[in-house]
Amino acid sequence: MFDRLAQGDEESFEKLVHTLYKKLFPFTVSLIKSETEANDVLQEVFLKIWLHRTSFSTIENPMGWIYTVVANTASNFLRTKLRHELRIKAYQNRSVTSADMEEQLDANFTQSLINEAVNKLPAKRKQVFLLSRKEGLSRKEIATRLNVSENTVRNQLVEALQFVREYLTQRGGLTIPAILILMDIL
Numbered sequence: 001m002f003d004r005l006a007q008g009d010e011e012s013f014e015k016l017v018h019t020l021y022k023k024l025f026p027f028t029v030s031l032i033k034s035e036t037e038a039n040d041v042l043q044e045v046f047l048k049i050w051l052h053r054t055s056f057s058t059i060e061n062p063m064g065w066i067y068t069v070v071a072n073t074a075s076n077f078l079r080t081k082l083r084h085e086l087r088i089k090a091y092q093n094r095s096v097t098s099a100d101m102e103e104q105l106d107a108n109f110t111q112s113l114i115n116e117a118v119n120k121l122p123a124k125r126k127q128v129f130l131l132s133r134k135e136g137l138s139r140k141e142i143a144t145r146l147n148v149s150e151n152t153v154r155n156q157l158v159e160a161l162q163f164v165r166e167y168l169t170q171r172g173g174l175t176i177p178a179i180l181i182l183m184d185i186l
Helices: 002-006 010-032 035-051 053-057 062-119 123-133 139-146 150-172 176-185
Strands: none
Touching: 002 010, 002 053, 010 035, 010 062, 035 053, 035 062, 062 123, 062 150, 123 139, 123 150, 139 150
């Protein structure tokens, strides 16, 4: 059969494929661990057999050569698959890292604008704002600490929030994210 294949006999090749497929498929699946991918590898193997058919007249052990081709093709397939998976992982990690950095830069930018705005507040309003935002005190606690009414604290916080919102809108075009950052002060 191999002699006729070496001469380019397509019918011999077809018989060889049908005969070898039954033997090579389980072997290939054991290497690849996937029936679908094993079929792909075997198609490549049979293509190599056809392309090297003229060499079969000089090969001492054609079946040994074919098994070697299967093993090498499977190995190359697995290496290529692993490289592809590693590239995808690296790309996904790079994308996540870029998105995280962008979020961090946005957060830093927003925080710096908030700090600028707070520094421009009148002293008492700034003090009320910082006690609320930085120390997390309630209106009642702030009122007690500063010896003012809760209404005064509420009014100062409303004024501070409005000023900071306007400042962020003017300086950074920020509205909704900044509002969300500042909303819990009321």
